[in-house]
Amino acid sequence: MSYKAAMGEDYKADCPPNNPAPAGDSGPDATEAEEDFVDPWTVQTSSAKGVDYDKLIVRFGSSKIDKELINRIERATGQRPHRFLRRGIFFSHRDMNQVLDAYENKKPFYLYTGRGPSSEAMHVGHLIPFIFTKWLQDVFNVPLVIQMTDDEKYLWKDLTLDQAHGYAVENAKDIIACGFDINKTFIFSDLDYMGMSPGFYRNVVKIQKHVTFNQVKGIFGFTDSDCIGKISFPAIQAAPSFSNSFPQIFGDKTDVQCLIPCAIDQDPYFRMTRDVAPRIGYPKPALLHSTFFPALQGAQTKMSASDPNSSIFLTDTAKQIKTKGNCDVDVSFMYLTFFLEDDNKLEQIRKDYTSGAMLTGELKKELVEVLQPLIAEHQARRKEVTEEIVKEFMTPRKLSYDFQ
Amino acid sequence: MSYKAAMGEDYKADCPPNNPAPAGDSGPDATEAEEDFVDPWTVQTSSAKGVDYDKLIVRFGSSKIDKELINRIERATGQRPHRFLRRGIFFSHRDMNQVLDAYENKKPFYLYTGRGPSSEAMHVGHLIPFIFTKWLQDVFNVPLVIQMTDDEKYLWKDLTLDQAHGYAVENAKDIIACGFDINKTFIFSDLDYMGMSPGFYRNVVKIQKHVTFNQVKGIFGFTDSDCIGKISFPAIQAAPSFSNSFPQIFGDKTDVQCLIPCAIDQDPYFRMTRDVAPRIGYPKPALLHSTFFPALQGAQTKMSASDPNSSIFLTDTAKQIKTKGNCDVDVSFMYLTFFLEDDNKLEQIRKDYTSGAMLTGELKKELVEVLQPLIAEHQARRKEVTEEIVKEFMTPRKLSYDFQ
Numbered sequence: 001m002s003y004k005a006a007m008g009e010d011y012k013a014d015c016p017p018n019n020p021a022p023a024g025d026s027g028p029d030a031t032e033a034e035e036d037f038v039d040p041w042t043v044q045t046s047s048a049k050g051v052d053y054d055k056l057i058v059r060f061g062s063s064k065i066d067k068e069l070i071n072r073i074e075r076a077t078g079q080r081p082h083r084f085l086r087r088g089i090f091f092s093h094r095d096m097n098q099v100l101d102a103y104e105n106k107k108p109f110y111l112y113t114g115r116g117p118s119s120e121a122m123h124v125g126h127l128i129p130f131i132f133t134k135w136l137q138d139v140f141n142v143p144l145v146i147q148m149t150d151d152e153k154y155l156w157k158d159l160t161l162d163q164a165h166g167y168a169v170e171n172a173k174d175i176i177a178c179g180f181d182i183n184k185t186f187i188f189s190d191l192d193y194m195g196m197s198p199g200f201y202r203n204v205v206k207i208q209k210h211v212t213f214n215q216v217k218g219i220f221g222f223t224d225s226d227c228i229g230k231i232s233f234p235a236i237q238a239a240p241s242f243s244n245s246f247p248q249i250f251g252d253k254t255d256v257q258c259l260i261p262c263a264i265d266q267d268p269y270f271r272m273t274r275d276v277a278p279r280i281g282y283p284k285p286a287l288l289h290s291t292f293f294p295a296l297q298g299a300q301t302k303m304s305a306s307d308p309n310s311s312i313f314l315t316d317t318a319k320q321i322k323t324k325g326n327c328d329v330d331v332s333f334m335y336l337t338f339f340l341e342d343d344n345k346l347e348q349i350r351k352d353y354t355s356g357a358m359l360t361g362e363l364k365k366e367l368v369e370v371l372q373p374l375i376a377e378h379q380a381r382r383k384e385v386t387e388e389i390v391k392e393f394m395t396p397r398k399l400s401y402d403f404q
Numbered sequence: 405m406s407y408k409a410a411m412g413e414d415y416k417a418d419c420p421p422n423n424p425a426p427a428g429d430s431g432p433d434a435t436e437a438e439e440d441f442v443d444p445w446t447v448q449t450s451s452a453k454g455v456d457y458d459k460l461i462v463r464f465g466s467s468k469i470d471k472e473l474i475n476r477i478e479r480a481t482g483q484r485p486h487r488f489l490r491r492g493i494f495f496s497h498r499d500m501n502q503v504l505d506a507y508e509n510k511k512p513f514y515l516y517t518g519r520g521p522s523s524e525a526m527h528v529g530h531l532i533p534f535i536f537t538k539w540l541q542d543v544f545n546v547p548l549v550i551q552m553t554d555d556e557k558y559l560w561k562d563l564t565l566d567q568a569h570g571y572a573v574e575n576a577k578d579i580i581a582c583g584f585d586i587n588k589t590f591i592f593s594d595l596d597y598m599g600m601s602p603g604f605y606r607n608v609v610k611i612q613k614h615v616t617f618n619q620v621k622g623i624f625g626f627t628d629s630d631c632i633g634k635i636s637f638p639a640i641q642a643a644p645s646f647s648n649s650f651p652q653i654f655g656d657k658t659d660v661q662c663l664i665p666c667a668i669d670q671d672p673y674f675r676m677t678r679d680v681a682p683r684i685g686y687p688k689p690a691l692l693h694s695t696f697f698p699a700l701q702g703a704q705t706k707m708s709a710s711d712p713n714s715s716i717f718l719t720d721t722a723k724q725i726k727t728k729g730n731c732d733v734d735v736s737f738m739y740l741t742f743f744l745e746d747d748n749k750l751e752q753i754r755k756d757y758t759s760g761a762m763l764t765g766e767l768k769k770e771l772v773e774v775l776q777p778l779i780a781e782h783q784a785r786r787k788e789v790t791e792e793i794v795k796e797f798m799t800p801r802k803l804s805y806d807f808q
Contacts (some may be wrong), residue, residue, distance in 0.1 A: 123632040161606055194598060201598040201605075202565055205555050208633030213617065214630060228620055229612030232636035402775050 406505030
């Protein structure tokens with residue numbers, strides 16, 4: 001192969017190419033030339049089509065959610081698979097078959113997901129894991145813990161402790177508005193729960209004893225100039241993967257299987273968790289990974305809560321939605337795959353739009369008509385979330401579930 | 405100066421000397437050739453006379469406790485200074501004059517000391533900070549918090565969480581037996597208190613945000629292979645220096661001055677704490693530093709709780725004390741300076757022993773006669789420390805004190 005074919009540019013003496021292929025073994029997380037970069041803080045792709053998720057599965061070492069697994073979930077639950085499964089929005093997993101094995105043998109599991117409360121403003125993209133987690137809670141009838149990492153946001157952002165904690169409580173209201181069962185759901189702020197639980201800190205220290213700085217440097221790219229809070233934080237996101245972090249729910253049981261639905265950028269935390277688990281005598285958590293929700297401007301990056309034009313916010317009015325709905329046509333169609341429940345209608349739109357029978361304006365109108373009631377209904381449900389309801393969800397307590 | 409005079413050996417080509425003097429500025433903590441090495445885990449001196457404490461004051465940047473300061477403490481409290489002050493056993497301080505300024509103006513302060521519970525076995529050397537802290541509590545009439553760093557011992561040693569926590573509770577009994585006022589003293593295990601306090605974790609995260617890995621590497625010598633628990637631990641030893649870590653005692657007051665009596669090897673933690681304090685809006689803690697208690701084998705190192713022959717343990721019988729009392733004669737005299745209250749008698753012994761009028765056997769007999777009742781009385785008081793009393797000391801609660 002010629003130099004140009006390999007490097008994409010002509011050879012110049014003493015002037016290395018911009019993106020040389022890494023020499024030797026580069027490890028699973030290394031960014032290779034032309035490859036997407038995905039970690040909890042950065043999602044970058046050079047492709048206009050967005051992140052290559054099949055490649056990500058190979059690089060992260062997870063498994064594809066294939067038709068067979070989706071059929072198995074349908075058989076186990078007796079429910080039609082959620083549109084996020086039907087349409088490949090949750091596309092990757094770790095050990096989901098093990099969870100189903102256990103479930104079919106009447107063995108318990110619990111769900112764990114979370115959110116980093118960096119501001120009061122949440123957008124529709126933030127709801128993806130929660131919409132799906134609510135469905136999982138409903139069809140499997142299992143308890144759920146939701147971690148609000150206000151400590152993380154305090155450590156990473158220019159926020160006070162009280163601001164970060166305030167965002168956690170505000171965001172909890174939007175999460176509750178997704179319809180979680182109050183009898184089966186515990187939402188917690190790290191800043192609060194650490195000071196309320198006899199089991200949580202013990203698991204945090206256990207994990208912290210079994211992970212070195214070298215390891216978090218490799219996984220998260222931390223440097224010597226990072227504060228010691230960031231360096232030790234991954235243990236705090238890992239700890240809810242182990243059931244005895246919640247003695248009020250699981251007593252001293254250490255072996256209740258955990259299933260984590262999350263966007264794939266959170267996987268590094270749980271690769272670390274799964275590495276540590278057997279060394280401290282706990283089962284590895286299983287995972288279900290989603291793709292990223294595209295920004296209105298296009299599919300190349302995750303959306304940002306700090307850019308009001310990058311997405312549809314949960315506080316947007318019908319009028320704002322209509323204006324923002326006038327976005328890139330491909331993005332319009334992609335949004336419909338997330339939110340239009342009717343498979344036949346979606347397929348018809350796809351055909352008509354591809355063939356030219358449907359005009360761009362009509363496609364965008366379809367999207368606006370899906371989003372307006374969705375956001376309005378969310379806003380109505382959120383209004384009904386009183387301070388008392390938030391307090392109840394966020395109080396450590398027994399949950400009701402059917403485990404033997 | 406010749407090469408040999410400077411380096412202690414003849415010049416050999418291409419073969420550097422074993423202990424070259426460091427090049428350039430070596431920072432306050434660098435071990436220089438011939439200098440003592442002191443950090444929380446290692447105390448090393450090449451001198452048979454033990455650590456050079458005057459040099460340590462210069463290197464650590466603390467201040468000597470001089471006659472003037474001791475007189476001031478006497479005037480402020482109206483009490484004769486403790487023998488540990490009269491005899492230079494507490495020899496160094498930071499900001500003690502500020503504590504006295506505040507005290508004389510009826511401004512409150514509190515005491516903070518601690519122990520790393522690495523085993524059940526405590527020796528007389530471990531009691532030094534507690535004997536002195538009890539005296540400070542009595543003469544100043546102030547509240548006291550005592551941190552049992554069972555999380556630290558779990559992280560550093562081959563212990564389970566339950567073992568480390570068990571040692572914390574056992575050691576608390578020996579500490580309580582020193583005579584602390586139950587109405588003015590809170591003893592806590594980190595593993596317990598982190599999960600019980602709304603204020604403690606918040607301060608830990610605050611400190612962790614303001615200290616980098618580079619900083620703890622410089623102060624404590626951590627490396628990339630250290631676990632992230634060790635790396636972030638210094639924040640946990642720092643947090644009790646700030647009064648709002650104890651809302652049950654101080655409410656949300658952030659400005660109650662803290663005074664920390666401890667052995668000088670703990671100073672690195674509090675240099676870090678004092679560096680962080682103004683950046684998070686808190687007052688710097690003041691310190692009183694003690695020398696190390698010599699091992700029976702000689703003054704070159706700290707004693708070790710894991711070597712039964714290195715010291716007098718709190719569980720030793722009168723017979724064991726008698727046997728161990730047959731130690732190095734200089735150590736015998738040094739022990740008397742710690743435990744013989746009578747200044748005149750101590751001076752007489754010093755004179756007689758130096759002149760040869762007192763025989764070695766007699767000196768050792770004096771020591772045994774001081775230690776036997778001291779240990780027996782300690783054992784009697786410890787017997788009276790019931791589980792209920794331990795529980796009371798270790799329960800977060802209001803303390804009674806006279807602050808305005």
